[in-house]
Amino acid sequence: MNVDKIEEFIQSQKSKVLELTSKYPERKSLEVDFKELDFFDGGLAESLLEKPDEVIKEFERLLSVETGLKAHVRFFNLPDVVGVDVQKLGEEHLNKLVKVEGVISWITEINPRVKTAVWECVYCGRKQDVETDRVSALKPPGQCSECGRSKFKLLEGESEFINVQRAKMQDLIEKLQGSMPTSTITMWLEDDLVNSVFPGEKVVVTGVLRIMPPKEGRGKSSVYGKYLEVVHIRKVMQEFEEISVSKEEERRIKELSENPKLYDLIVQSIAPGIYGYNELKSAIALQLFGGCPNKVLPDGQRVRSDIHILLIGDPGCIVGGGRVVLGDGGVERISSLGVEHLQEINQRVLTGEGRATAIAKRFHVYESQPVIEVVTETGKSVKGTFNHPLLTVEGGRRVWKRLDEIKEGDRVVVVGFIPCSVRKRVRTGWEFTGSSEGVKLPREVGFELAGLLGYLLVRGRVLKSGFECLVDGSDEVLGLKVSRLVEESFGVKPREFIVKRGRRFFKRFVLSSSIVASTVGFLREGRVPGFVMRSGNRVVASFISWVFEGGGRVSRSGVELKSSSVEFLRDVQILLLRFGVRSEVRGWENSRSLKLCVGGESLRRFARLVGFQSEGKRVELKRVVQRVAVKEGVLKGLLTERVARVLRGGFEDVYDVEVPRGHRFIANGVVSHNTAKSTILQYVARLAPKCVLVSGKGASGVGLTASAEKDDVTGGWILKAGAMVLASGGQVNIDELDKMDKEDRSALHEAMEQQQINIAKAGIVAQFNTRTSVLAAANPKFGRFDPNEPPTTQFDIPPTLLSRFDLIFTIKDVLDESRDRRMAEHILLVHSSTPSDVIMPSISLSDLRKYIAYARRTCFPKLSKEAGDKIKEYYVSLRKMGKKENTFSITARQIEGIIRLAEASAKMRLSSEVGLVDAERAISLTDFVLKDVFTDKETGLIDTDIVNIGQSKSRVDKIRLVINIIQSIEREVDMVDIDEVVKRASEVGLDEVSCRKIVNELSLQGELYEPKTGFVKSARKRIE
Incomplete structure (x- = not known):
C-alpha cells in the first residue's frame, strides 16, 4: 500500500x-x-x-x-467481478470488499454503540481507552497499566458512542425462479449510514464480509455466523434491471412484437400444460405486462397501474387413507405423499391408462372438509369432497362425475391390473435405540419378514414384551415354517408352547423382546404396513400368502379371507391387483362377517401367483380350481363396477396431489380426476420477471404487507417488509386466500388499492410501497360451486376485498364430454411428441420473461381518442341498461380496470398508443367476467352490487320487503307468526322458499330471534 x-x-x-x-x-x-x-x-x-x-x-x-x-x-x-449474490457469500469473501445487490427485508431502530470505551481502574483511578468490537460483548482491559490490577468500571459519560442499525437484505426477487428459497444476510450500518434505507427498497451495497462468533453454550461451536459491514449503500429505483437484454435479444423482441399472432402466442405460453381457460390465460398475460405507472391525479392521488386477478375454483380431494398407486406399482396413502400444504413433491403416479404415468408436482391439505363416500359392488371405496370427480361410464360414454352426482347403480371405471416394476427391497427404517436384547432388526423387507408380518396380522398379537402367534398343532411343517420366519427375521428362535382348546391343540410361538414389540407395534393398527405396500411383487406375494394362510380358507367356489377391519381387506384387495387378481369385499354394509373373496377368472391366477403355505390348503385350492375350470386371463385396461352405496360422511381432513400432465391418478383402484388451480399460480411465478408465491393459510396479513416487531437483541423495534413490499414493482401470487384470517385479509385492502401500507405502532410511523399486482386463488365457501346459486354468494371473501380485484374468474370443474375429449387429445399429443413432462410453450419461458421485462421498462402507451371513445361507449351503454332496471351494472372502478387492461394490451405490442384493438380486448375480458360473476341469477341482469356489497339489488329488495312485513305485523301483535309473513309475502310475489330462507338468514345475522318455534321478533327496538 x-x-x-x-x-x-x-x-x-x-x-x-x-x-x-x-x-x-x-x-x-x-x-x-x-x-x-x-x-x-x-x-x-x-x-x-x-x-x-x-x-x-x-x-x-x-x-x-x-x-x-x-x-x-x-x-x-465496484466492478462486476467482485459482485456476489447474497446466497453465494462464503468464506472466500471474508474480510474482502464485495458488491452485493438485494432488497431490504427489515431494519431495526437506531441504537448507540460504544465505539471507544473508557475504563477506570477502581484502585488507582488510571483511565484506559479500549476500541470495541462490533458484535462481541464489552470487555475491560486485562490489567491496569499503572498498578497491574484487573478491576475496572466503565465510564459511559466519557466513552465515545456511535449510531448503529442492523438491516437484513435478501436476494432480488427477479433473480429467483418460482418458489426458489431466498437467502439473507444481516447488514451492519454505522454513523451516517443509519436510516439510509427502508424495507422493500432495492439496494447495491459495498461492504466487507465479517464472521460473527457463535453464541456461548455448553461447548464452543465450530460454525460461525456472518454479517456484512456496510461501507456504502446505494438505492436502485429501476425495476427489472436484473433481467438483462442483449442487442440481439432486443432485435428479436421487436421482431416478435410485429407478429400479427403475437397475442395468441403469448396467451398459449401461459401454463401450456393446462388445457382450456383461454379467458383466464388472456387476463394473466395482460396482468404480467400491467398498465402505465406513475399517473397522478390533480389532487395528488396516484392511479393504480397494477392489475389484480382472483381465481375461485373447486378443489377435488380424497381423505388421507386413500390409496394412491405410484408409478412403479407401489401403493401409498395419499396423506403420506407430503407433509405440508403446497409442498413441492416429485412423485410419479399411474394414471389408469395402462402403464402410463405422470408426475405429481405438489401436495395439498384441506382441513375439516365435508366428505361423501362411494362404495362399489366389490367393496372398493373412494371417500372425498363432494366435487371430487370419478370416471364413470354412461350410455357407452366415459363421463367424469363428481361424488355428489354419482348415484347407486352408476358404473365407475376401475383398474383390473396394476403393473409393478419394483425390484429393490424396501428399507424398513428400523434402528436400535438401546440394548439389542440379542435380537436383530432387519434393515430391508424380505420374503420372511413380509410373511411373518402378514401372519401376525391375522393369527398373532403384539404384546408389551414381544409378540405371539398360533399355528395348528397338527401341521408340523407349517409350525416349522413359522418358527423359521421368526428366526430369519429377528435372529432369535421363538419359544414354543402347546395350547389345548377342546379336542384341538395349537402351537403358540412367542418372541420375548421389548425392542421387537415397540418396533412392530404398528401392527396393532390392523393395516398392511406401508413398506409392504411399496415392495415388489415377490415380497407382496409372500405377505398375502401368509395372510390367507392365517385368516383365509378355501370355499366351494374360491378362497376367502376374514377380518374385522374393512380397511385391512381393502389394503389386500388393491395389492391383489398387482397379480391381476380381482376380489370382492363382502359384508362391508354392517361390518359383520367381513370377508374378502376371490373367485371366477381370478382364482387360477391367485393359485399360481400367491397361493397358500400349508399343504392341506394347497390341495383344497387345486381341487376347487379344477372344478371351477375358469380360463385364466388377466383383465387388462379399464373395467367398470356398479356403485352399490353412496354414503354421506361428516367432516375430515382431505388431500390432493397436482398431476399437471395427466390430471388423474388411481385412488383405491378407481380412476380419479385431479383438479388444482395452484398449477397456474406456480407457472406464473416462474414466468413473471419479479414474483413472490405465498400460501394464504401460512401467511398472516403482516406477512403479506408489513409489520413492526420487537427486536430480541436490543429490545427495540424491527420494521419488517412482507411479500407485497418485497415484490413491489412485480407480482404476488397468493394461494388459499380464503384460508387467511379475516383480520389478516383486512390488511390487504390498503395494500391493493392505495398500494401503500402505513404502520403506526409504539410511536413508530412508517409507510411502505406495495406497487404490486396480485394473482390470488381461493376455494368456494362450501367446498364446491353450486350451479343454482350466484357465484359471489359462495365466495368466503368479504365484498370490500372482492371489489379490489379487476377480474374475478370462477374455475368450475364442469364435466363436459366434448371438453374432456379435447383435453384427452391434448394430453395424448404431449405423450406422443416428447417424453418430457413439460409441454413446450409457443414462446419459451426465458424469452417471454425478457419480453415482459423489456415491455414494462420501455413502453408507456397513451390512450388514443378511438380507444377512449370505445371504452366510454361501453360504460355508458351498460349504465343505461342498469338505469332501466335500477341496478348498477358497472362502476367507475371497472372503467379504471378496463383502461389498465387496454394499456397492458398495448404494452404487449410495444405500442406507444392504446389502440382500438386494445380497448376491444379489454372490454371483451371485462364483459366475460361481468356475465359470469356479476350477473343476477334471478333477473339475468348485470349487477355490480353482487360484488361491491355482497348481494344483488333484487336480493336486497326482497330482504327489505320481508323486514317491512315483519315490522308491519309487529305493530299489531307481540310475536310474528312466520306463516303469516310467508302469506303476506306471497301476496306481493315473493315465493315461500325464498321468504323462509330470508327469515332464517336474518335470524342467523341477529336481526331476528325466535321467542318460540314458528315465531320471530325484531332484535332491535323499533322507534316510533
Whole structure:
C-alpha cells in the first residue's frame, strides 16, 4: 500500500473534500467512485479490494489530517467481478470488499454503540481507552497499566458512542425462479449510514464480509455466523434491471412484437400444460405486462397501474387413507405423499391408462372438509369432497362425475391390473435405540419378514414384551415354517408352547423382546404396513400368502379371507391387483362377517401367483380350481363396477396431489380426476420477471404487507417488509386466500388499492410501497360451486376485498364430454411428441420473461381518442341498461380496470398508443367476467352490487320487503307468526322458499330471534 499515492488521490478530489468540509457534520462521508481510483492507480484499487480494512483506515486518517474532521471514505461502483449474490457469500469473501445487490427485508431502530470505551481502574483511578468490537460483548482491559490490577468500571459519560442499525437484505426477487428459497444476510450500518434505507427498497451495497462468533453454550461451536459491514449503500429505483437484454435479444423482441399472432402466442405460453381457460390465460398475460405507472391525479392521488386477478375454483380431494398407486406399482396413502400444504413433491403416479404415468408436482391439505363416500359392488371405496370427480361410464360414454352426482347403480371405471416394476427391497427404517436384547432388526423387507408380518396380522398379537402367534398343532411343517420366519427375521428362535382348546391343540410361538414389540407395534393398527405396500411383487406375494394362510380358507367356489377391519381387506384387495387378481369385499354394509373373496377368472391366477403355505390348503385350492375350470386371463385396461352405496360422511381432513400432465391418478383402484388451480399460480411465478408465491393459510396479513416487531437483541423495534413490499414493482401470487384470517385479509385492502401500507405502532410511523399486482386463488365457501346459486354468494371473501380485484374468474370443474375429449387429445399429443413432462410453450419461458421485462421498462402507451371513445361507449351503454332496471351494472372502478387492461394490451405490442384493438380486448375480458360473476341469477341482469356489497339489488329488495312485513305485523301483535309473513309475502310475489330462507338468514345475522318455534321478533327496538 502506497501512502503517498493515497495522499495524492485525496488531493485530486479537492472539490469534493471542500464540499464535505462545508457541509460537515450534516454530511460525514467522502464518496469515491471505484472506477476513478482504479484509473488513478490500479495497484491501489486492487489493494482496496483485498485489504479493505488497512486501505480505508489509511484513507480516513489522511482525510482527517487534510480536513481536521472525523469523516468516512466510502467507495462505490465496484466492478462486476467482485459482485456476489447474497446466497453465494462464503468464506472466500471474508474480510474482502464485495458488491452485493438485494432488497431490504427489515431494519431495526437506531441504537448507540460504544465505539471507544473508557475504563477506570477502581484502585488507582488510571483511565484506559479500549476500541470495541462490533458484535462481541464489552470487555475491560486485562490489567491496569499503572498498578497491574484487573478491576475496572466503565465510564459511559466519557466513552465515545456511535449510531448503529442492523438491516437484513435478501436476494432480488427477479433473480429467483418460482418458489426458489431466498437467502439473507444481516447488514451492519454505522454513523451516517443509519436510516439510509427502508424495507422493500432495492439496494447495491459495498461492504466487507465479517464472521460473527457463535453464541456461548455448553461447548464452543465450530460454525460461525456472518454479517456484512456496510461501507456504502446505494438505492436502485429501476425495476427489472436484473433481467438483462442483449442487442440481439432486443432485435428479436421487436421482431416478435410485429407478429400479427403475437397475442395468441403469448396467451398459449401461459401454463401450456393446462388445457382450456383461454379467458383466464388472456387476463394473466395482460396482468404480467400491467398498465402505465406513475399517473397522478390533480389532487395528488396516484392511479393504480397494477392489475389484480382472483381465481375461485373447486378443489377435488380424497381423505388421507386413500390409496394412491405410484408409478412403479407401489401403493401409498395419499396423506403420506407430503407433509405440508403446497409442498413441492416429485412423485410419479399411474394414471389408469395402462402403464402410463405422470408426475405429481405438489401436495395439498384441506382441513375439516365435508366428505361423501362411494362404495362399489366389490367393496372398493373412494371417500372425498363432494366435487371430487370419478370416471364413470354412461350410455357407452366415459363421463367424469363428481361424488355428489354419482348415484347407486352408476358404473365407475376401475383398474383390473396394476403393473409393478419394483425390484429393490424396501428399507424398513428400523434402528436400535438401546440394548439389542440379542435380537436383530432387519434393515430391508424380505420374503420372511413380509410373511411373518402378514401372519401376525391375522393369527398373532403384539404384546408389551414381544409378540405371539398360533399355528395348528397338527401341521408340523407349517409350525416349522413359522418358527423359521421368526428366526430369519429377528435372529432369535421363538419359544414354543402347546395350547389345548377342546379336542384341538395349537402351537403358540412367542418372541420375548421389548425392542421387537415397540418396533412392530404398528401392527396393532390392523393395516398392511406401508413398506409392504411399496415392495415388489415377490415380497407382496409372500405377505398375502401368509395372510390367507392365517385368516383365509378355501370355499366351494374360491378362497376367502376374514377380518374385522374393512380397511385391512381393502389394503389386500388393491395389492391383489398387482397379480391381476380381482376380489370382492363382502359384508362391508354392517361390518359383520367381513370377508374378502376371490373367485371366477381370478382364482387360477391367485393359485399360481400367491397361493397358500400349508399343504392341506394347497390341495383344497387345486381341487376347487379344477372344478371351477375358469380360463385364466388377466383383465387388462379399464373395467367398470356398479356403485352399490353412496354414503354421506361428516367432516375430515382431505388431500390432493397436482398431476399437471395427466390430471388423474388411481385412488383405491378407481380412476380419479385431479383438479388444482395452484398449477397456474406456480407457472406464473416462474414466468413473471419479479414474483413472490405465498400460501394464504401460512401467511398472516403482516406477512403479506408489513409489520413492526420487537427486536430480541436490543429490545427495540424491527420494521419488517412482507411479500407485497418485497415484490413491489412485480407480482404476488397468493394461494388459499380464503384460508387467511379475516383480520389478516383486512390488511390487504390498503395494500391493493392505495398500494401503500402505513404502520403506526409504539410511536413508530412508517409507510411502505406495495406497487404490486396480485394473482390470488381461493376455494368456494362450501367446498364446491353450486350451479343454482350466484357465484359471489359462495365466495368466503368479504365484498370490500372482492371489489379490489379487476377480474374475478370462477374455475368450475364442469364435466363436459366434448371438453374432456379435447383435453384427452391434448394430453395424448404431449405423450406422443416428447417424453418430457413439460409441454413446450409457443414462446419459451426465458424469452417471454425478457419480453415482459423489456415491455414494462420501455413502453408507456397513451390512450388514443378511438380507444377512449370505445371504452366510454361501453360504460355508458351498460349504465343505461342498469338505469332501466335500477341496478348498477358497472362502476367507475371497472372503467379504471378496463383502461389498465387496454394499456397492458398495448404494452404487449410495444405500442406507444392504446389502440382500438386494445380497448376491444379489454372490454371483451371485462364483459366475460361481468356475465359470469356479476350477473343476477334471478333477473339475468348485470349487477355490480353482487360484488361491491355482497348481494344483488333484487336480493336486497326482497330482504327489505320481508323486514317491512315483519315490522308491519309487529305493530299489531307481540310475536310474528312466520306463516303469516310467508302469506303476506306471497301476496306481493315473493315465493315461500325464498321468504323462509330470508327469515332464517336474518335470524342467523341477529336481526331476528325466535321467542318460540314458528315465531320471530325484531332484535332491535323499533322507534316510533
